[in-house]
Amino acid sequence: MTGDFGILSVGAYVPRSRLQRSAVHEANAWFAPGLKAMAKGERAVASWDEDAITMGVEAARDALTGLDRAEVGAITLASTSLPYIDRLNAGVIKEALNLADVVTALDVTGSQRAGTSALLRALAGTDGQQHLCIASDLRKARPASEAELAQGDAAAALLVGRGDPIARLLGAHSITVDFVDHFRAEGETFDYAWESRWIRDEGYAKLLGAAVKAALERTGLTGAEIDRALIAVPVRGVPEVIAKKTGIRAEALADTLAATIGDAGSAHPLLMLAAALEEAKPGEKVLLASFGQGVDVAIFETTPAIERWAGPSGVRGALARRKPDSNYMRFLFHRGLLDLDRGMRAEQDQKQVGSSLYRNRKTVLGLVGGRCTKTGTVQFPKTPFSVNPNSRELGTQEDYELAERRARIVTYTADALTYSPNPPCYYGMIDFEGGGRMTAEFVDIDPEDVEVGREMRMVFRIKALDELREFKRYFWKATAAS
């Protein structure tokens, strides 16, 4: 592979809410006192209006910060919690990112390795296109389970292609073995997991350890030469065992993010890679290993370009954008695990008219408004007649993307009457920089964030759920810019 090919950019998204594991344990200790040892730190929790698609959009936007989206030729979405079994989930992300229709898109699923396997395919670089590799997971776990404490919701995205890469692939090694540490059958909500000691000894130590050794041999490196080892198994003690077996220095082991985010499933390896590349200096050897019915190991070398790379908000930004949360009941409700009495207002039929969504897909999924080519008036949505009262222009509007533009609050309220899974529902009118306005829901917001004139930015979320037909209606909402 030539020197101008590799990872061009990385991005990450971690939901703002961080559920305190102690709060989870406190609620469940009467039933599962044995989980006390795991009740440390916090885990990222997606809001009710997030899923693998919306988190994937946010990670992708982060990775594409300042880059030309027209260069992206292919996207993959890796996840074991895809909202749709038969509707291209990556296709929704394509619309939200306003990528060209000629983009190829693929959902990748089936194991915790899905993210790295998709990344390695992209790094094979056979089609000469820029690949946007997204991994995003929002898994559900039974209340009072180990998984409930261990998991976290997050997404990561990497842009792979030709250009000025920040890291190049030195070599990779993959094995596939039907090692069933856990599984989730078609139609099931939760994983079924086997004993953790067996997984540790037979799975991680043997299979993963051997694969790391093989990858090192293949690239002609010793474990000691690895500067950053990303063993994407956020289980206490496991990376240390692998390091010992493979000669990797203990200091080279990267933080597994277990204490701050939790195990983000198929997104976790890419999340750790994003975090590592944000910190790395040129010339570092970075080893990434993921586990799931086999092992993927990839060894990268960072380039001088990494020092020039401005970097997006990334994992660092996501970790800082944090709101500790001890509301375990809300977490259960937002995961659909608690059937609260939502009242009659929640009964409104949310049926989506499919033909209308298709016609308006740029407006709804892409937040594309209109700009009058004669007067420059910007508006949302795009309409036949311009909204400019001083110039009745008909059919003069061109597409105008609003999602990446900042906006300011014009009006607001905190509505305790309308049905919201997270009351009170904040919303108000916002004016975009450069023109255009809309009334938008405000999310991830605190009372002190809302005031007339306050700066906001847009985020891609679930607007409503059609629970009769299991269809998710996506749209854009606003959140505090800083």
Place this chain on the structure above:
Amino acid sequence: MARGIKDRVAILGMGCTKFGERWDCDADQLMVEAYEEAMADAGIDPTQLDAAWLSVGFDAMNIGSSGVPLAMALRLPDIGVTKVENFCASGTEAFRGAVYAVASGAADIALALGVEKLKDTGYGGLPTRTRGTKLDMISVTGSAPGNFAQLAAAYRAEHGVSKDDLKRAMAHVSVKSHANGAKNPKAHLQKVIDMDTVLNAPMIAEPLGLFDCCGVSDGAACAIVTTPEIARALGKHDIVTIKAMQIVSSNGWEAEGAGWNGSYFHTTRVAAARAYQEAGISSPRDELSLLEVHDCFSVTEVVTMEDLHISRTGEGWKDVLDGFFDADGSLPCQIDGGLKCFGHPIGASGLRMIYENYLQLLGRAGERQRSTPPRLALSHNLGGLPSSNVSAVAIVGMLDA
């Protein structure tokens, strides 16, 4: 501008049901109740009705989507019935249809009836409803209080009014309406309240507390209109005529354009200016005797005092606190209790406002009758939300006013 219809149409009779939780009634029984009062007042036979308009705001909860239910409930004599729906301004819309039919000469006598059966929803407040296939994908499904509450933040920011001052002015609006409603036997709420009750009530939509919001009611109101000549021929002496009738619908400028700051109703400002021109009123603050405005929320009433060009922009809250709009003030507003206490059966509300103005003009308002004989009375009926709405202004007065 068109020359308008001032004094070309007279009110022959009006009726209004008791508003409230009418658990015992269907919509057709409410229609009959309002109709019977109006017909007795008009003193005519049903065969003299040439046309009818029916207003209902919430289709699904009521009577379906045609004028047929009115024709059936009242057994109208094979005449055309047009059903109109224009958010909460539907009542004035029905009135406009009947008034214009008479003004045009197409009908000698026409009827307008508004009805709403809202207490069959199973919960308080307005039902959630669609805003159309496209808007439903991109708009916020806020509650009515949430939609109107946004006026407050914008108003405070625009005019530098403190949270506390605006909240107190809003509370004064509700205290006043409750005081007025207590004197109205047909009112849904007839209980006097104090400032502390309003200020300490649970928050519905920041900064609107429970007492800043009107509820919803069951009820119906009816108007029968004709020409002043026919009214006189039918034996009427004190004749109340329509001085102005203006409706303005948002075209999206507020919601999608640039320049509207969220603190006022663009449509009301335009509709009021046109209505004053049609009625020949140059100084509404001095010339009008009574106001019935769309006080769906206390903050709406505050800003509407400015949008109707009664108070100076940014100073309506001061007039409110000064008691200018109290029942014994210079220009009473909601002397019948308003939406807040008389009640708000959506499709009937615009007609209920005109009903009160009509009674007051004729000196028939009982205990709540304005001491100074009123000459010109304005009603303002609003539907939608601040950023996208229908604003209707009707001015009625004595024929010689």
